[in-house]
Amino acid sequence: MFGYILRRLLYMIPGFIGIILITFVLSRVLPGDPAVMIAGEQAPPDVIAKIRVELGLDQPIYIQFVDYVKKLFQGDFGTAWHTGHTVLQDFSSRLPATVELTLASIFIAILIAIPVGIIAAVKKESILDHISRVFSLIGACVPIFWLGLMFIFLFYSKWGFFPAPMGRISDGINPPTAITGLYILDSLLSGDMIAFKDSLMHLILPAICLSTGTMAIVARMMRSSMLEVIGQDYIRTARAKGMRESKVIMKHALSNAFIPTLTLLGLQFGFLIGGAVITETIFSWPGVGGYITDSILATDYAPIQAFTLMSAIVFSIVNLIVDVLYGALDPRIRYE
Amino acid sequence: MLGKKKWMSSLAVLLTGALFVTGCASNANSNQGNQDTRKTMTIAYSDGGQTLDPAEASDLTSDTMTMNAYDQLVTYGVKTVDGNQKADTEDIKPMLASEWKVSADGKTYTFILRDAKFHSGNPVDAESVVYSMNHVKNSQNGSFMYQMASIKKVTAKDDKTVVIELNRPNHMFLQMIGMYTFSIIDGKTVKTKPKDYLKTNTAGSGPYKVDSWDPASQAVLSANTSYWQGAPKISKVTMKFIKEPSNRVMLLNKGDVDLAIEIPPKDVDSIKKNAKLNVTSTPSNRILYFAFNEKVKPFDNAKVRQAINYAIPYDQLVHDVMYDQAKQLKSSIPSSMPGYTEDGFVYKHDLNKAKQLLKEAGLPNGFTFDFTLGSGFDDWKDDAVLIQAELRKIGVTMNIKPMARPEFLTAVNQKTLTTYISKWTSFVNDPGYHLGLLLYSKGSSNAFSYNNAQVDKLWEQAEIEKDKQKREALYKQMQVLINADAPWVYLYEYNRVVGSKKEVKGYITYPDECIRFFPLSK
Numbered sequence: 119m120f121g122y123i124l125r126r127l128l129y130m131i132p133g134f135i136g137i138i139l140i141t142f143v144l145s146r147v148l149p150g151d152p153a154v155m156i157a158g159e160q161a162p163p164d165v166i167a168k169i170r171v172e173l174g175l176d177q178p179i180y181i182q183f184v185d186y187v188k189k190l191f192q193g194d195f196g197t198a199w200h201t202g203h204t205v206l207q208d209f210s211s212r213l214p215a216t217v218e219l220t221l222a223s224i225f226i227a228i229l230i231a232i233p234v235g236i237i238a239a240v241k242k243e244s245i246l247d248h249i250s251r252v253f254s255l256i257g258a259c260v261p262i263f264w265l266g267l268m269f270i271f272l273f274y275s276k277w278g279f280f281p282a283p284m285g286r287i288s289d290g291i292n293p294p295t296a297i298t299g300l301y302i303l304d305s306l307l308s309g310d311m312i313a314f315k316d317s318l319m320h321l322i323l324p325a326i327c328l329s330t331g332t333m334a335i336v337a338r339m340m341r342s343s344m345l346e347v348i349g350q351d352y353i354r355t356a357r358a359k360g361m362r363e364s365k366v367i368m369k370h371a372l373s374n375a376f377i378p379t380l381t382l383l384g385l386q387f388g389f390l391i392g393g394a395v396i397t398e399t400i401f402s403w404p405g406v407g408g409y410i411t412d413s414i415l416a417t418d419y420a421p422i423q424a425f426t427l428m429s430a431i432v433f434s435i436v437n438l439i440v441d442v443l444y445g446a447l448d449p450r451i452r453y454e
Numbered sequence: 455m456l457g458k459k460k461w462m463s464s465l466a467v468l469l470t471g472a473l474f475v476t477g478c479a480s481n482a483n484s485n486q487g488n489q490d491t492r493k494t495m496t497i498a499y500s501d502g503g504q505t506l507d508p509a510e511a512s513d514l515t516s517d518t519m520t521m522n523a524y525d526q527l528v529t530y531g532v533k534t535v536d537g538n539q540k541a542d543t544e545d546i547k548p549m550l551a552s553e554w555k556v557s558a559d560g561k562t563y564t565f566i567l568r569d570a571k572f573h574s575g576n577p578v579d580a581e582s583v584v585y586s587m588n589h590v591k592n593s594q595n596g597s598f599m600y601q602m603a604s605i606k607k608v609t610a611k612d613d614k615t616v617v618i619e620l621n622r623p624n625h626m627f628l629q630m631i632g633m634y635t636f637s638i639i640d641g642k643t644v645k646t647k648p649k650d651y652l653k654t655n656t657a658g659s660g661p662y663k664v665d666s667w668d669p670a671s672q673a674v675l676s677a678n679t680s681y682w683q684g685a686p687k688i689s690k691v692t693m694k695f696i697k698e699p700s701n702r703v704m705l706l707n708k709g710d711v712d713l714a715i716e717i718p719p720k721d722v723d724s725i726k727k728n729a730k731l732n733v734t735s736t737p738s739n740r741i742l743y744f745a746f747n748e749k750v751k752p753f754d755n756a757k758v759r760q761a762i763n764y765a766i767p768y769d770q771l772v773h774d775v776m777y778d779q780a781k782q783l784k785s786s787i788p789s790s791m792p793g794y795t796e797d798g799f800v801y802k803h804d805l806n807k808a809k810q811l812l813k814e815a816g817l818p819n820g821f822t823f824d825f826t827l828g829s830g831f832d833d834w835k836d837d838a839v840l841i842q843a844e845l846r847k848i849g850v851t852m853n854i855k856p857m858a859r860p861e862f863l864t865a866v867n868q869k870t871l872t873t874y875i876s877k878w879t880s881f882v883n884d885p886g887y888h889l890g891l892l893l894y895s896k897g898s899s900n901a902f903s904y905n906n907a908q909v910d911k912l913w914e915q916a917e918i919e920k921d922k923q924k925r926e927a928l929y930k931q932m933q934v935l936i937n938a939d940a941p942w943v944y945l946y947e948y949n950r951v952v953g954s955k956k957e958v959k960g961y962i963t964y965p966d967e968c969i970r971f972f973p974l975s976k
C-alpha cells in the first residue's frame with residue numbers, strides 16, 4: 119500500500135516538470151508585454167524599457183526559464199506586480215477562501231445529488247426520475263454567471279435573505295481566529311457563533327451556484343451506475359434472501375455503485391477550483407479564482423505559473439486519494 | 455464495522471472536546487462594540503489596486519489610497535460648476551508648503567514648510583521633501599513625471615525651507631507637484647524598513663492611514679486624528695473591491711455602500727429613481743478618440759480622414775451607447791481644460807458630405823480597412839459596431855478585429871495597427887501636457903506619430919511662454935491646425951459618474967479622478 123502511494127508520488131514528478139515548462143513557454147508566447155501593462159497606457163517607451171530590464175524580460179527566454187526554475191527550488195514563486203505582493207502571500211490569503219468555497223460546493227453536491235441519483239435509479243421512469251432528469255439538465259446547462267447574478271438579484275437585492283455579495287464576512291464582524299483559514303470551521307472551533315452564522319450566510323449562495331454543474335453530473339452518474347448494479351445477480355440474491363429493500367440498496371448496491379461517482383468527484387474537485395473563477399468574480403469572493411483571472415488579464419506571469427503548478431499538484435493528490443479510497447470501498451481492489 | 459464505529463465516536467468526542475475548550479475562551483467577536491455608522495463610510499471600487507507607493511501608483515485604487523495617506527507640497531482650489539464641486543487646477547493652494555516664492559527667471563522655487571507631523575510622529579521637514587523628490591526620480595513610473603516637471607535639483611536650505619531648481623521655466627510645475635506622484639514621504643521611517651516597504655505600507659502625513667489593504671477584498675483607512683487640518687469627519691473608510699459593475703449598483707441601491715464609483719451609464723437612470731440616492735455626473739478629462747495610421751493608404755489623404763469624420767454618428771454614440779453620460783468631443787483636448795476651443799471643428803454627421811469627400815479623394819466606391827478593438831470597455835464595442843454600420847453607407851468596409859488588452863497596448867506602442875479607438879486621461883489639466891504627449895511629434899503617446907511642423911513650433915513656443923493668456927492663445931492655434939488635419943476622429947468625453955447616498959456630502963471631482971476622503975461627511 120505505502121509502496122504504491124510512494125510510486126504514484128514519484129510518477130507525478132515528470133508530469134510536474136512538463137507542466138512547469140509548458141506554462142512557462144505558453145505564458146511568454148502569448149502576445150502582450152507585461153512591462154506595458156505595468157507602466158500603464160501613458161508611460162513613455164524609456165519607462166517601459168526600464169521595467170523590462172528590471173523584470174529580466176530583455177533576457178532570452180531560456181535564461182528566464184533557468185532563473186525561474188532556480189527560484190522555484192528556493193521556494194520563491196515570484197511577485198505578482200498587479201497586487202504588489204509575493205505570489206505566496208497572495209495565495210496564503212486567498213487559497214483558504216477558494217478551498218472553503220469548493221469544499222462547501224462539493225458537500226452540497228454530494229448531499230443532494232447522491233440521494234437524488236439513488237432515488238432516480240430505484241424509482242426508474244417514475245415521476246421522481248423525470249423531475250431529477252429535468253433538474254440535472256438545467257443544472258448542467260445554466261451558465262454560472264447568469265445563475266449567480268440571478269441569485270444576487272433575488273436573494274439579496276429583492277428579498278434580502280442573504281447579506282451583500284462582498285467577500286466572506288460582513289463588515290462589522292471580525293473574521294474568526296485563524297486556525298485552518300476556513301471561516302466556517304474556524305468559527306466553530308473557536309465557538310464564535312456570530313462569525314459562524316455570518317460567514318455561513320455569505321458562503322451559501324456562491325457555494326450553491328458553484329455546485330449546480332457538479333450536482334447534475336453526479337446525480338446522473340449515480341443513477342446510471344446504480345441501475346447497472348441493481349441488475350446484478352448478487353442484488354437478486356440479496357433480495358431472494360428476504361433482505362429489506364432499503365438494506366439491499368444502501369448496503370449492497372450503494373457501495374458498489376459509488377466507485378464511478380467517487381472518480382467523478384475527484385475529477386470535479388479539480389474542475390471546481392478552476393470553475394470558481396466566475397463564481398468568485400460575481401460574488402466578490404476573495405479567492406484564488408478572481409486572482410488568476412486578474413493575473414491573466416494583466417499578463418502577470420508569476421501567479422499564473424504558480425497557480426497552474428498548484429492545480430496540477432492538488433489534482434494529482436486528490437486523484438491519488440480517490441484511488442486509495444477505492445480499496446476501502448471495494449475489498450477486491452488491492453494495491454501492490 | 456466495529457472499528458469504523460469506534461473511529462467515528464472518538465472523532466465526535468474530539469470535536470466536542472475542542473468546542474468545549476475553545477468555546478469558553480474569548481473569540482474574535484466576543485467583545486463587539488457598536489460602531490457609529492455616521493462616522494464610517496463604505497465605498498465600492500472596481501479594482502483592488504497594485505501598490506501603495508505614490509511614485510509607482512498608476513491605477514485609480516492605488517492613486518486614491520496614496521492620495522489620502524499622503525500630503526503634497528501644494529494642492530488645488532475648489533470651484534462650483536453646475537452645482538457640483540470641482541477642483542480648480544489653475545488655483546494652486548498651500549498644503550504642506552505654507553508659502554512659496556518663484557525667482558524672476560521662473561527657474562527656482564523656494565518653499566516654506568508648515569508645522570505638520572507624519573503618522574509616525576516625525577516632523578515634516580525639508581529633508582523629507584528632498585527624500586520624496588529623489589524617490590520619484592528613481593522610481594519606475596514616476597520618473598517620467600519628474601522629467602515632465604523639469605526638476606533639476608532639490609535642496610534643503612534649512613529645516614523648513616526647500617529649494618527646487620528647474621531646468622527651464624515650466625508653467626505646469628506647481629500643478630504637477632500637487633499630484634499624488636509627488637507625495638511627501640516620511641524618509642526617516644522608510645530608511646529603517648526593508649527595501650520594498652512603501653509598496654505595501656504608507657508613511658505619510660495625510661488625513662488617513664491605510665490600516666489594511668487586501669487587493670482581493672478591501673482596504674481599510676482610519677482617520678489621522680492629529681492631522682494638521684484637523685481630524686477628518688469620517689473616522690473609518692472601507693474601500694470594497696467589487697469587480698462586477700451591476701453588483702456595485704445593487705449594493706448602492708440596497709444601501710450597503712455609501713458611495714460607488716464607475717457606475718455603468720445604463721444604470722444611472724435607475725439610481726436617479728431611488729429617492730435615497732444621488733448621482734454626480736461631471737465632465738472628466740477622459741476622452742475617447744479614433745486614431746488613423748497615416749502611413750497606411752488611403753489614410754495618408756486628409757480628405758479620407760475628413761470623410762470618416764463626417765460619417766460618424768456622434769449623437770448616437772453619446773445617446774445610445776453612453777446614455778448621455780458623455781459629451782461629444784469637439785477638439786483634441788477635453789472641454790474642461792484651460793485653453794480649449796472648438797474653432798476649426800466643422801464635423802457633424804453628414805453622409806453626403808462624406809461621400810463627396812471620398813469622391814474628391816479618388817475613392818468614389820469606398821475602400822476596406824482594419825479596425826482593432828481593444829478589450830475591456832463595453833462602450834468601445836458598441837461604438838465600433840455603430841461606426842461600422844455608418845461607414846458601410848458610404849461604401850467603406852471596416853473590419854473589426856478584437857484584441858485582448860495586453861496585446862492591444864503593446865500593438866499601440868509599436869504603432870503597428872491601422873485604426874483603433876482609445877481613451878486618454880490627462881491628470882495634469884493643461885494642454886501643454888495633453889498635446890505634448892499626444893500630438894507633439896516627439897510625444898511619447900502620439901498614436902501614429904502625427905507630425906505637423908507648425909503645431910510643433912507652437913507647442914515649443916507655448917512651453918516657455920510665461921503669460922497665461924498668450925500661452926492659451928498658442929494652444930488655441932494648435933487646436934485649429936489639428937482640427938483641419940484630422941489625425942483622429944474625436945468621439946466623446948466621458949462623464950465621471952459617482953453614485954452616493956443623499957446624506958453623503960463633500961464629494962469633489964479632480965482631474966486625477968481620485969476621491970479625497972477628507973472633505974467627505976454624512
